[in-house]
Amino acid sequence: MSIFEDNKLQSTSISELGEFGLIDHITKDFKSKNKTTVKAVGDDAAVLKSALDKLQLISTDMLVEGVHFDLSYVPLKHLGYKSVSVNVSDICAMNGKATQITVSIAISNRFPVEAVEELYSGIKSACEKFNVDLIGGDTTSSVSGLVISVTVIGEAKEEKISYRCGAKVNDLLVVTGDLGAAYLGLQILKREKDIFLANPGVQPDLQGNDYSLQRQLKPEARVNLIEVLEELEIKPTSMIDVSDGLTSEILHLSKCSDVGITIYEDKIPIDHTTMNLAKDLNLNPIFCALNGGEDYELLFTIGQEHYDKLKKDVDFTIIGHVTDKSEGNNFITNDSASHPITAQGWDALKK
Amino acid sequence: MSIFEDNKLQSTSISELGEFGLIDHITKDFKSKNKTTVKAVGDDAAVLKSALDKLQLISTDMLVEGVHFDLSYVPLKHLGYKSVSVNVSDICAMNGKATQITVSIAISNRFPVEAVEELYSGIKSACEKFNVDLIGGDTTSSVSGLVISVTVIGEAKEEKISYRCGAKVNDLLVVTGDLGAAYLGLQILKREKDIFLANPGVQPDLQGNDYSLQRQLKPEARVNLIEVLEELEIKPTSMIDVSDGLTSEILHLSKCSDVGITIYEDKIPIDHTTMNLAKDLNLNPIFCALNGGEDYELLFTIGQEHYDKLKKDVDFTIIGHVTDKSEGNNFITNDSASHPITAQGWDALKK
Numbered sequence: 001m002s003i004f005e006d007n008k009l010q011s012t013s014i015s016e017l018g019e020f021g022l023i024d025h026i027t028k029d030f031k032s033k034n035k036t037t038v039k040a041v042g043d044d045a046a047v048l049k050s051a052l053d054k055l056q057l058i059s060t061d062m063l064v065e066g067v068h069f070d071l072s073y074v075p076l077k078h079l080g081y082k083s084v085s086v087n088v089s090d091i092c093a094m095n096g097k098a099t100q101i102t103v104s105i106a107i108s109n110r111f112p113v114e115a116v117e118e119l120y121s122g123i124k125s126a127c128e129k130f131n132v133d134l135i136g137g138d139t140t141s142s143v144s145g146l147v148i149s150v151t152v153i154g155e156a157k158e159e160k161i162s163y164r165c166g167a168k169v170n171d172l173l174v175v176t177g178d179l180g181a182a183y184l185g186l187q188i189l190k191r192e193k194d195i196f197l198a199n200p201g202v203q204p205d206l207q208g209n210d211y212s213l214q215r216q217l218k219p220e221a222r223v224n225l226i227e228v229l230e231e232l233e234i235k236p237t238s239m240i241d242v243s244d245g246l247t248s249e250i251l252h253l254s255k256c257s258d259v260g261i262t263i264y265e266d267k268i269p270i271d272h273t274t275m276n277l278a279k280d281l282n283l284n285p286i287f288c289a290l291n292g293g294e295d296y297e298l299l300f301t302i303g304q305e306h307y308d309k310l311k312k313d314v315d316f317t318i319i320g321h322v323t324d325k326s327e328g329n330n331f332i333t334n335d336s337a338s339h340p341i342t343a344q345g346w347d348a349l350k351k
Numbered sequence: 352m353s354i355f356e357d358n359k360l361q362s363t364s365i366s367e368l369g370e371f372g373l374i375d376h377i378t379k380d381f382k383s384k385n386k387t388t389v390k391a392v393g394d395d396a397a398v399l400k401s402a403l404d405k406l407q408l409i410s411t412d413m414l415v416e417g418v419h420f421d422l423s424y425v426p427l428k429h430l431g432y433k434s435v436s437v438n439v440s441d442i443c444a445m446n447g448k449a450t451q452i453t454v455s456i457a458i459s460n461r462f463p464v465e466a467v468e469e470l471y472s473g474i475k476s477a478c479e480k481f482n483v484d485l486i487g488g489d490t491t492s493s494v495s496g497l498v499i500s501v502t503v504i505g506e507a508k509e510e511k512i513s514y515r516c517g518a519k520v521n522d523l524l525v526v527t528g529d530l531g532a533a534y535l536g537l538q539i540l541k542r543e544k545d546i547f548l549a550n551p552g553v554q555p556d557l558q559g560n561d562y563s564l565q566r567q568l569k570p571e572a573r574v575n576l577i578e579v580l581e582e583l584e585i586k587p588t589s590m591i592d593v594s595d596g597l598t599s600e601i602l603h604l605s606k607c608s609d610v611g612i613t614i615y616e617d618k619i620p621i622d623h624t625t626m627n628l629a630k631d632l633n634l635n636p637i638f639c640a641l642n643g644g645e646d647y648e649l650l651f652t653i654g655q656e657h658y659d660k661l662k663k664d665v666d667f668t669i670i671g672h673v674t675d676k677s678e679g680n681n682f683i684t685n686d687s688a689s690h691p692i693t694a695q696g697w698d699a700l701k702k
Contacts, residue, residue: 140415
């Protein structure tokens with residue numbers, strides 16, 4: 001389906017299988033692993049048995065063709081993987097563990113069965129990676145684009161759940177991994193699409209940009225880092241995942257927690273390949289890191305007593321701290337100037 | 352929005368509110384009532400506390416403009432109500448009680464905020480009617496039509512859950528309410544749309560068809576009849592809801608339960624207004640009842656020992672019985688002829 005793939009898919013019409021046949025066909029290889037899954041796909045509803053000592057977490061995301069993804073450069077397998085991963089990320093952002101998902105898709109008749117198989121192979125791959133069971137869904141036709149709606153179910157002990165609203169003055173603000181690469185990956189894909197449209201004979205040039213492309217096309221929910229926090233006996237006082245962009249998430253945490261947050265330019269973690277790529281594309285890497293979004297890293301606050309546990313761990317970067325609400329939300333640049341972070345993102349760096 | 356409504360909606364652009372503002376705006380009047388709802392809308396995930404003595408039921412449905420509904424004749428408020436009701440119906444079909452829903456929508460920019468408010472007023476009305484809490488969702492733009500994806504969560508004691516697969520030979524087959532009206536309601540709406548398109552000056556003629564129109568536009572999940580079954584101490588051996596049509600659902604029950612099912616023409620419950628309307632539209636009422644779909648009645652099997660409890664209740668009709676698988680699925684007409692029920696529905700009556 002993608003301009004960047006060999007299109008050697010066989011073409012079987014969905015109508016040959018029918019809706020029920022299609023559901024049977026695409027879900028037959030999914031095996032449930034979680035003991036809370038009593039009955040998965042196949043009845044009017046799935047049946048779950050809740051863990052007695054835990055609360056349940058539910059989140060849902062909808063991905064729409066032409067809004068969230070462009071099938072001319074997003075491989076269906078990656079799209080399937082991403083649709084699960086971004087939902088699992090929401091459960092991570094509650095300090096919980098994802099256990100089940102439902103996946104509903106609206107697909108155009110132009111999709112052959114093999115395309116649906118590609119999509120579900122990515123969904124299956126993500127289910128295996130994140131140890132979540134596919135327990136249900138809906139498959140329908142679409143008169144226009146592809147729509148994927150995923151609902152994820154997770155669990156956490158009550159005392160472990162991190163809401164957005166618990167940040168306290170003097171807490172440290174921590175972000176996992178690095179930021180900005182997913183945004184740059186998208187810029188590369190858009191650039192190559194434009195070149196392809198202008199001259200379909202030109203092969204796309206994606207070489208050397210593996211990291212940013214993978215961050216955009218196949219983001220990984222930070223399940224492993226939730227486990228690290230558990231091992232380190234750190235419970236974030238507040239947490240969110242970076243889907244819309246760092247500044248946007250900071251505003252959510254500070255608003256919900258009724259505090260201010262200050263972050264520092266020189267602390268923002270940016271991969272060296274992101275730095276170089278931003279320069280190649282004539283973009284400011286700090287702007288990409290602050291406003292790019294889709295990094296699916298975790299942003300959280302912790303009490304200062306945990307500082308020593310995280311200070312040497314390369315997966316976690318302390319980028320700021322929590323202040324009184326009266327101080328507002330601020331970005332301190334390398335020249336020590338303070339700029340308020342606004343709902344529109346921190347615009348001063350926009351080129 | 353509808354050709355059948357006065358279009359006096361004010362027009363406020365969604366972009367004036369933004370996504371987060373829109374979510375706040377449309378969810379602020381929803382109050383949670385179920386004690387299992389710990390935290391509803393507003394964080395990365397909702398938080399639920401499961402009832403200790405119950406299993407949880409999860410189901411999801413996606414409604415797509417141009418496939419499942421036509422906004423030229425479906426009022427948004429009814430659409431919102433229906434999107435909840437059809438999901439609650441899936442939980443009824445498991446013999447459970449719905450408790451929470453998530454609602455994700457993809458909406459075109461052509462939608463003013465007031466249209467989204469209409470949609471959510473119907474969702475709110477259904478939440479109140481069925482006593483379910485709105486706990487989350489996603490709101491995104493759409494480059495084409497409206498898409499609504501609802502996931503419903505419910506609960507039931509383990510020993511009460513009715514799957515599709517438990518029907519036993521000699522069980523009685525029961526259907527609630529009456530069939531065929533929703534299909535005829537749709538035919539009326541389509542007819543009036545065609546007339547309107549041919550001559551926009553003509554007012555739609557919907558008079559006298561209240562019942563079939565309501566069955567199509569605002570179906571009611573049969574929550575009340577699940578409660579009646581509980582009071583009568585009847586647990587269906589198998590159950591499904593009638594969404595695709597009676598024959599289609601019979602095939603699901605018989606396939607899953609590895610049995611045959613025989614139904615009788617003279618037992619099929621059809622409202623007298625449905626009878627008359629079918630004749631007016633030159634359609635066979637039995638065909639409408641067998642294949643029409645969208646009635647959202649419950650179809651279930653019970654042991655013969657329960658016969659006396661239901662035989663005089665007008666809300667329940669015994670329409671057939673379960674046979675050995677070798678006998679297949681059969682429809683017995685009034686002249687005692689037996690016709691096999693096939694995956695294509697029982698075509699012999701098609702006019």
